[in-house]
Amino acid sequence: MSERGKEKERDYFLKILDIIEETVFVIDRDLRILDLSKGCLNKFRKGVEREVAIGKKCYEGLWGSEEVCEGCPVSSVFEKGEAARIEWSLSLSNGTNRYFDIEWIPLFGEHGEVTRVIGDIRDITHRKEAEEKLAKIVDGSSIPTFVINGEHKITHWNAAVESLTGLKRGEVVGTDKQWLPFYPEKRPVMADLIVDKAPASEYEDKYGDKYKKSSLIEGAYEALDFFPTLGKGGKWLIFTAAPLKDSEGTVIGALETLQDITEQKEAEEQSRTIFEHVLTPLYLIDEDETITSVNKEFETLSGYSREEVVGKKWTEFVAPEDLERVIEYHHNWKKEEPPCFGFKFVDRAGNTREVRVCIEPIPGGKIKVASLMDLTKLKREEELCAICEELKELDDMKKNFLNAAYHELRSPLTPIVGYASLLKCDELGDKQRDYVSNIEKYAEQLRAQINRMLELARIDGGEIAMTLEDVSIPEIVNEVVKSFKPLWNDKEQTITTHVSEGIEVRGDKQKITAIFTNLISNAIKYTYEGGRINIMAVDRGEDIRVCVSDTGIGIPEKHLPKIFERFYMVNTSLTRKSESLGLGLSIIREYVKLHGGRIWATSEHGKGSKFFFTLPKKEK
Amino acid sequence: MRKNRILIVEDAPYMREMIIEMLNHAKDRYEVVGFATNGKEAIEKYSELKPDLVTMDLVMEEMDGIQAIRKIKQEDPNALILVITAMDTPENRNMAMDAGADGYLWKPFTINNLLDVLEEMFGKD
Incomplete structure (x- = not known):
């Protein structure tokens, strides 16, 4: 390029520097100012001619400092030929403190070497002050709060959120782990959705019907959810996320606050459970006597489902003849009187019953709770x-x-x-x-x-004592059969036993003997001459089952369920000798029950009966 | 052969009579020396008559049979006492035996029941 050409280029350049408001300057390797924009002069050296500043070291020429700025990256920009950026806090000559964001851009000569560097200064004092203010607010707040920036990185994590989540700020600030205390795997939290300016469908996808737009803060959302991994048994949190905007209204981050409402929620659940399950009919009414909620017991009393009742006036349940009196009492009710009175309640089927109602206002609200006492039922x-x-x-x-x-x-x-x-x-x-x-x-x-x-x-009277021991069944059967020998010999009956040698039960020997005595003597008594009687005992694993069967007169089927009842007599012409059936079977049923067993009978009328009972096995 | 002297403690007159009648069938062995109608009287009569055996009812006014047995056994540990009662529950039997009764006879009983139990009790000596 000719000297004239260079001259011309420089003129253009100066003209540009003259008209732009940006604070831009050019320095050489020695940090000497080669050129600077009008904006630069206006910002730092108001009223000073450009020529005065040119040729001075940048720190001296721009802000009158005598020393090179700390961490100045310019020499590295000259060496590496790469742009650099640095934030500086400067005390200006007028005594104010300001923050600058300076970008250093290398300019290259004909051989590719860096000949000059442009400094582009932006005043970020407002942003910095806002950030500091935010930090103060967030850190000083007792509400668990965190802040993320436009890149979803956590910038603030206050002490309250530390104690809520157990995560220290050192572990999370600078990361995008805002999900970590709340969810088992990485997913956007509400602040992330705010930063992304997510559409409503996204909120719906992540929070279902648990979220809503904040009515207080523009662009903010809130939601209520249960987080099972927080605290000892999980926590109920209301979380609100609001956008952070710069002065131009651009979203540069989001702030999320968390409110632990576990205790309220538990108290609420407690009240709800009590309301629902208490055995007193309850209903809630609002200011204009409309029912807003009823419990299960009220549904039972009234015969209406809650859907049918909610929205109705409670006075609709009052019988017409009582209506005037009830309304009058209710309206003229004074605090010193008990808020209780009686009336006739009309249920869904149209039946009336005497009730007494007590209506108590719930403190702090407009809702009153009414409890009913069903006097008819009580009576x-x-x-x-x-x-x-x-x-x-x-x-x-x-x-x-x-x-x-x-x-x-x-x-x-x-x-x-x-x-x-x-x-x-x-x-x-x-x-x-x-x-x-x-x-x-x-x-x-x-x-x-x-x-x-x-x-x-x-x-x-529960006066029967049990003397428990291991009792041998074959021994008892043999004794009882032997004791009745004169009787069955007389009637020429055959008695066979199928009882294995070692069968033993845990029980009261005297009572078990009485059970066998009763059943065997009955069998002998109700079996014809020459008939057969069989006694069998089987180990069924969980218990011992005994069967005493005969080929006797049998019991009509309709009588079978009743034969163990007291004084029950089977009245047929064949049983005129049934005198002792009255109590014997009742007693042995009680004996079997005392052993935890069961007794029953099957029979074919005219062919014979089978009596079964079970007893617990000997203890091992 | 010396006869065994018996004291009858029983509040029902017909029971006393019946026991006397039954013992009359074994006159050669037993002699009724007296009777008492309650426990207190029984203790007095015992120390007065020193019988060889006492038949003792359990349910009586003034003092019941159990207490009387205890008192008599305290005075004379060698006293022979036969309890005759309708209260034939295991608890009553245990209570009587604990108090020191030597024999036990349930009501109702036959002459043979009574003589058998007496023979057994004197046979033990």
Whole structure:
């Protein structure tokens, strides 16, 4: 390029520098100012001619400093030929402190070497001050708060959010780990969506119906959610994210605050659960007497579902004849009176019942809670209670009666038995001897019957003690069968037993013997001459099952479920000898039950019966 | 052969009579020396008569049989006492045995029941 050409270029250059407001200057390797823009002069050396500044070192010529600025990157820009950027805080000659963002751009000569460097200064004091102010606000706030910048990097993480999340600021500031305390894997948090200016669909995708636009802050969103990994048992948080904008309105970051409402939420859940499950019909009404909510018990009482009831006036449930009185009382109600009164409640089916209602305002709101007492139900329960009492008295009377009857019956039986035995000591004719035998036989039956009554009375009174031991079933079966030998021999019956040697149960030997005695004697009694009786015991693993079967008269099917009831008699012509069925089976059923077992019977009328029962196995 | 002297403690007159009648059938072995109608009387009669055996009812006014047994056994540990009762529950039997009764007979009973138990009790000596 010719000298003239260079001259011309320089003129253009100066003209540009003259008109632009930007603070731009050019320096050489020695940091001497070669050129500077008008804006530069206006900013730093107001009223000074450009020529005064030119040729001076940049720090001296621009801001009158005597020393090279700390961390000056210019020499490295000359060496490497790469642009550099640095933020500087400067105390100006007028005493103010300002922040500058200076970009250094290398200019290259003909051989590719850096000949000059352009300094482009931007005043970022406003931004810096705003940032510092923000830091002060955020760090000083007791509300858990964090801030991310336009690159989604955390810039602020205050002490409150540290204690909420357990993450220290040193671990997260400068990273994009804002999701870490809240979610199991990386995902955008609300502040990220704000920075990205995400559309509503994105919020919906991330928060479902748990989010809404903030009504207070423009462009802010809030949401309520439960975070199971926070704290001991998870936390309920309301989080609000708002955009941070620069002076031109550009979003440069976002601030998110978190509010821990776990305690309120738990209290709320508690109240809701109590409201829902308390056994008192409850409904909530607002200022104009409209029902806003009802509980399960109210649904039961009224017969309406809550959907049908909410939105109705509660006075719709008042019977017409009571309506005026109820409204008057309710409206004229004064604080010193109890807020309770009675009326007739009309349910969905149109039935009326007497109720008493108490209406209490919930403090701090306009909602009142009304609780109902169903007086009709209460009355019915009282009546039932009275019946129960009477039944209990009757039961006590029965017990006392049985005890008394037992002793009263037993006392005269003693001389009957005693004197009959004395009579036999004298010389008697054959007839008289028969008579005395009959007296003795029936006295013995009476004694046995009285004993059964007493036994049942004692079972009912819980007075039966169990003496538990390991009991051998084959031993008992053999003894009982042997003791009845005269009877079954007389009737020419065959008794077979299928009981394995080692079968043992855990139980009360006396009572188990009584069970076998009763079943085997019944089998003998109700089986024809020449019939067969079989006794079987099987180890079924979890228990021992016994079956006493016969080829006797059997029991009609309709009687089967009732034969273990007290004094139940199977009345057929074939069973006129059924006198002792009355209590024996009841007693052995109680004995089996005391052992935790079960007893039942099957029968084919005319062909025979099978009695089954189970007993617990011997302890290992 | 010396007869065994028996004291009957029983509040029902017909029971006393019946026991006496039964023992009359074994006159050669037993002699009824007296009777008492309650526990307190029984203790007095025992120290007065020094019988070989006492038949003792359990349910009586004034003092019950269990207490009487205890008192008599305290005075004379060698006393022979036969409890005759309708209260034939295991608890009652245990209570009587704990108090020191030597034999037990349930009501109702026959003459043979009574004589058998007496024979057994005297046979033990």
